[in-house]
Amino acid sequence: MSTPAAAQAAARPGGPPRVVLVDDHGLFRSGVRSELGTRVNVIGEAEDVDPAIELIGRLQPDVVLLDVHLPGGGGHAVITEVKKEHPEIKFLALSASDAPEDVIAVIRAGARGYVTKTISTSDLADAIVRVADGDAVFSHRLAGFVLDAFAAAPAPGDVKPSFDPELDQLTTREREVLRLIAQGYTYKEIARELFISGKTVESHVSSVLRKLQLSSRHQLTRWAAERRLT
């Protein structure tokens, strides 16, 4: 058992990201584990909230692949708990569910991205690597949710007093990027379509993620409130 610092040093750079799988379906875990193969180093598995928190604290992986729905309280509970001790651990949310409030709740709790379980194995590996590198990963569905959440102009009463009103709005460019993600474009295709660099696409996505996590917009806070996150 290495110290946290040593674990951190052993993780990156260079080698495959160390990943912990948290999902209550054993079949899914073993499937992902065998398919991900060598691009990702799966170092542990958990199937419920409390064991997951304990395991993650012990192994300190680069990325936690986290099912949104867990029997003992949902994925966001794991994130909230782990972030207290280890803010540097990154989470990639994963689910078969489409309910926007679940997804937004995990994102607001601190996940760096969200993918659906229908994602192909190689795309999943890509997403894990990208999250490990500090980027945000938006699936087409998450892009749709975000566009939706930021869609209507906020009514005055909708917004709580915010220290940064910019957080409550998406820029035109961010919207364009999200729309293309929602249509299933890859970052590379988006860069080509909008005549910008891949890095710029990523920075737009990260900026959207930041707004999503920090904005005090009514819809977002309401979702969060329902999941007792505020």
Next chain:
Amino acid sequence: MVIGLGAALLAAVLFGVAAVVQAIAARRYGLVSWMMAGVAVIYVLGWLLLPVRGQQASIASRAKHDSRGVALALALASVLGVFLFLAGAFNEGAIETYGWPQVTSVAGLTLIWRNAPDDERAGMRRLVEPLSGHGSAKSVRRATRLRFAGAAVLFAVGLGWLLNLRGGIQLLQPLGGFLLVAAALVLLFGPWWLRIARDLVVERQARARAEERADIAAHMHDSVLQTLALIQRRAEDPQAIVQLARAQERDLRSWLFEGRAPGDADVSSFAEGVRQIQRDVEAWHGVPVEVVTVADCAIDEHLSALLAAAREATVNAAKWSGAAVISVFAEVEPDKVNIAVRDRGKGFDPAAVPGDRKGVAESIRGRMSRHGGEATVQSAPGEGTKVTLTMPRSARSEPEGQASTAAGGPRR
């Protein structure tokens, strides 16, 4: 003999025409009418002497051999001649001046009529036909004869009335004459006018029927034909075929007996309509459809058209692209609604699609433009296809930006 008769016939016709022209010209029409008459004569000459394409002999040369026709023409001319002679004896100068040329013309025309090629004769008959009514039943012919007799009497009386006018006769008299002449005209041409009016009505009905048929054809294309194509493709899977047939039957019934368009089930919200497309295409074509909807609003007639076009685009992608997944992105904005249907499949060259393919042209572009929307199709072989549909929103339907969040929101 032959040449002599032909020349004589021609001379007769020419003389008739020239005499009429002269009579007109004598009333100060002068040189111009002579020249016009010359042109007319040359035209008639050409018509008479040049054989019609595909025929050996001209009208004139055939007329020379038509002894019965010649006899008929001569008989007709002689009867008219006797009549004119008698009229001349009663010292009606006008009849003599105009009459003799008419007699020769009538004789010439008789020969021409008898010897004209079939199609020309048919043409002339059509020209006269409206006057004689149609159908050959006895009653029709008797009615025609009565009509003609009545018209002739009215015409003669009316004309006589008018001719009898000398200054100082009461004002009502000319009016009566005109009325009689008008009655004669109505009697003569009435059936013709009626037929024209009836034709117009028939034509309008035909156009309405054609439009209805186009509508039905579009529906059929989107539903029954699609299903039949699917059934052919899945010939080896009996269960799938039964399923398809059942679904199609349900669809067709609801369209025929409940007046619902194919596929447009009890959907009241736009996003629900998009999801319906997803369900149907996944069920029917076995291709996963990734749907992302942003915001929502109520459906109106234009948005139904948008959905129908999007459905067609999605079905096309499922059928032709070979892509593993189709992505449908629908966004309701305050002033418009967009749908983008995209696949990473084969793609095609939009310029090379044959014009008789109904899918893109009618079901997508036609639908959109009829409802004030726009459709663009981006595709190239090997690069997938993206169909973008945009429909402006009518002012009255208020945006419901929170509809889809509300749908997923409160959990009870």
